[in-house]
Amino acid sequence: MNTLFPIFVKAENLHTLIVGGGYVGMEKVTALLANAPAARVTLVAPDIRAEILEMAEHHPNLQLVQELYHENFLTDKDLVIVGTNDKGVNRQVQTDCKARRILVNVADTPDLCDFYLSSVVKKGDLKIAISTNGKSPTFAKRFREVLEEILPDSLQETLDNLTAIRNKLKGDFVQKMEKLNEITNVLK
Numbered sequence: 001m002n003t004l005f006p007i008f009v010k011a012e013n014l015h016t017l018i019v020g021g022g023y024v025g026m027e028k029v030t031a032l033l034a035n036a037p038a039a040r041v042t043l044v045a046p047d048i049r050a051e052i053l054e055m056a057e058h059h060p061n062l063q064l065v066q067e068l069y070h071e072n073f074l075t076d077k078d079l080v081i082v083g084t085n086d087k088g089v090n091r092q093v094q095t096d097c098k099a100r101r102i103l104v105n106v107a108d109t110p111d112l113c114d115f116y117l118s119s120v121v122k123k124g125d126l127k128i129a130i131s132t133n134g135k136s137p138t139f140a141k142r143f144r145e146v147l148e149e150i151l152p153d154s155l156q157e158t159l160d161n162l163t164a165i166r167n168k169l170k171g172d173f174v175q176k177m178e179k180l181n182e183i184t185n186v187l188k
């Protein structure tokens with residue numbers, strides 16, 4: 001059974017720490033900033049890939065620290081993603097996070113993760129997150145590509161129209177819900 005509970009986080013309200021500045025660190029920071037360009041992120045690693053250095057030039061809220069991980073980096077952090085090439089370090093970061101009740105993602109060890117990153121389909125304001133329960137990230141990526149292809153760009157217009165109607169509707173919660181269900185019946 002897939003017991004993952006999806007939520008949509010306002011990453012710009014959080015301070016995220018990424019430990020590791022290699023390929024995985026780059027994938028994770030790219031995913032985060034692609035969704036929330038203003039998210040506050042600190043990335044710590046002795047070696048940081050050139051692409052990440054370049055990214056920091058366009059994202060003033062992305063702070064890079066060229067040092068080894070130390071637990072002091074967890075101070076004031078809300079969320080942690082760790083993806084170094086040292087399993088011992090990854091495990092240590094996870095242990096330190098649990099002691100502080102900080103949610104942590106250990107990229108190479110699903111069993112140690114409090115949350116997974118998802119594949120993300122975006123069409124204007126519509127966002128769909130895909131997870132395979134860790135079974136096949138590649139399937140998630142391919143399915144994202146399929147959905148990106150088939151979802152029409154006109155979806156944004158539909159959403160804008162529904163927002164306008166939603167804002168104009170009078171009555172109590174139930175009356176509004178009934179009206180919106182009636183209008184959107186054609187979408188079924």
Ligand SMILES: C[C@@]1(CC(=O)O)c2cc3[nH]c(cc4nc(cc5[nH]c(cc(n2)[C@H]1CCC(=O)O)[C@@](C)(CC(=O)O)[C@@H]5CCC(=O)O)C(CC(=O)O)=C4CCC(=O)O)c(CCC(=O)O)c3CC(=O)O
Binds near residue numbers: 105108119133
């Ligand atoms: C559990 C999870 C934890 C987490 O990272 O959050 C996890 C774990 C692992 N990934 C591994 C490998 C790869 N991951 C990708 C890609 C993505 N991985 C992502 C999420 C997740 N990956 C979480 C589960 C998501 C779910 O529930 O489906 C995506 C969706 C989101 C993102 O990372 O932003 C992003 C696609 C984004 C997109 O394009 O839409 C590719 C393909 C590629 O890069 O092209 C490969 C190589 C091919 C392969 O192995 O499939 C390995 C083995 C490492 C090794 O062998 O050393 C582990 C560890 C393990 O499974 O043990």
Ligand SMILES: NC(=O)C1=CN([C@@H]2O[C@H](COP(=O)(O)OP(=O)(O)OC[C@H]3O[C@@H](n4cnc5c(N)ncnc54)[C@H](O)[C@@H]3O)[C@@H](O)[C@H]2O)C=CC1
Binds near residue numbers: 023045048085
């Ligand atoms: N979840 C996922 O999507 C994936 C996970 N992985 C796994 O993730 C791990 C990392 O892979 P890559 O990024 O390709 O490795 P890499 O070799 O490109 O980068 C490793 C990074 O870790 C940093 N690092 C090492 N020790 C550190 C320490 N003590 N403190 C802070 N940073 C430290 C290095 O400076 C470097 O930036 C591997 O174990 C790999 O199996 C790999 C592919 C996908």
